[in-house]
Amino acid sequence: MEGLTIYTKEGQRLQLSDTGKSGGEGKIYSIKGNHYNCAKIFYEKVITEELIEKVLAMTTNVPDDPTWSIIGYRSIAWPIEVVFFDNTKTKFAGYTMPYIDKKIFRESHLYYDPTDRIREFGGTFTWKYLMTSAFNICNAVLAVHQRGHCVGDLRENNILVSPNALITLVDCDSFQIRDKDNDKIYYTRVGTGEFLPPELHSINFKERDIDRIYADRFALSIMIFKFLMMGVHPYQSKGDEVNNTPSTEGKLLKGLFPYEKGTPVRPPDYAPKYEIISEGLRILFRKAFVDGHKDPFERPTAKQWLDALAKEIDNLKECKSNRYHVYSNHLEKCPWCKMAIDYFPNNLQQSHQIILPQPGSKEVELVLWCSNCGCAIEFDFNNCPNCSMLVSEMR
Ligand SMILES: [Zn+2]
Ligand SMILES: [Zn+2]
Structure with a gap:
């Protein structure tokens, strides 16, 4: 494996090894002696003054990660420290x-797409897990928005x-970043058609500086819809x-x-x-996809979604004939029992799931959480039921 030595801002030397993972902008390395963090090292050709400034701004304008202080698990894979090739800190x-x-x-679609989900989890990743995932996404997005x-x-890919329905926002260096010290904004230069609101479809993000807050609200609503509606796009x-x-x-x-x-159209046949x-x-x-189609101000905020979810x-209620059929309280009878496809078949062991507290709340429950994956672990267990990490090896 290819090794590399880098230096933090404080001059600490880090020994890296290649993980074999790379993207269009750089490579991911593991850090010797540190299992909880890794390093992203950019290719020289993509390093610009703006990129350096942006990453620095990210390390000083950190969102209040909703799960970090409570269960020691990060819902946002945010840059921690800038690193340099040399210990005089001139080469970013x-x-x-x-x-x-x-x-x-x-990736999220492996959970909301019913075929993938049933193959992996049978019916155990219930509608409650899907809703909890959506809730946790709102919580992380809210923290990002609250920081500006x-x-x-x-x-779906980031x-x-x-x-256990924990989530992580990744690819954070593509986010739109606001440096509160000088109010400078670093814009997002990419977009994905199926998640972009109509007003931004003909925009060239490489050339124009577009504030994406209303686009985020639109895309967040689409993600929530997909999680609750078996992957169907609204x-x-x-x-x-x-x-x-x-x-x-x-x-x-x-x-x-x-x-x-x-509306003159009908839902597709495969929609629940x-x-x-x-x-x-x-x-x-309705506010997101009917009123909010034309009027960006109508789109629900992350906070509104969080509260509603x-x-x-x-x-939520549980079906009497299949405990993996979880459904909304307004219904008299289980809707999943009536559908042609059983989206939550009862044929596998139930896995673990947790509901996360809202940002700012300091509620800590007397449960042990896996320091590796965040899964809940019962007191008489020696291993994490999810990733099998030994409890004795956890922080
Ligand atoms: Zn049922
Ligand atoms: Zn684990």
Whole structure:
């Protein structure tokens, strides 16, 4: 394995080894003697003054990670320290950040896509887990927004989810960053069509500085919809109006949300019945996808989603014939029992799940959490049930 020596701002020497993981901008290294963090080292060709300034601004404008102070687990893979190739700190190399185990934390679509989810978890990753994941995403996005930043390119690949519904926002160096010391904003230069609001579809982000807060609210609403509606995109639909618009992106631009009365389109056949969604959440989806299609100010904030989801999670009901059928309190009968596909079949062991406290709350429960993956561990266990790390090896 290729090794590398780098230096922190304080002059501490770090010994790195290649992990074999790389992206368009750089490589990820493990740090000798530190299992909790890793280092991203940029390729020389992508290093610019703006990048250096941006990463520095990130290390001094850190969002208040909702899970860090409470369970010692990071929901945002934010840069920790800037690192240099030389100990005189003239040659910028990259930064250290929390190490996220990609065997445990996986891209969000593997959870909300029913085929992938059932293959991995059977029915155990219930609607409550899906809703909890959505809640945890809102919590992390809220922390980013509260610091004056935006995710920018919020989409399924930069949200990772663990089997116990913990989440991590990754690729943070592409976020929109506000340096509060000088009010300078570093903009996001990328976008993803299926998550971008209509007003930004023809924008060249490389050339224009666009504040992404309303785009974040739109994309967040789409992510929540996907988690609760078995991976279906809110603008996917069928009917004469969209016959000539096969792509999801094209349908998004048309703005016909098929779950509202009076729209000329219908939900696709593979969508679950919208009755699973309570009126409280429907109001927010309406604001996001009907009113908010034209008017960015109508889109619900991360905080509004967080509050609405917290209320829902507290009131979910369990089906009497299958305990993995969890459903909203407004329904009399289990909706999952009636569907042609069993989205939550009862054929595997239930895994662990936790609901995270809201930012700012200092509630600590007397439960042990795995320092590696955040999973809850019962007192008589020697290993984490999720990643099997030994309790004796944890912090
Ligand atoms: Zn049922
Ligand atoms: Zn674990």
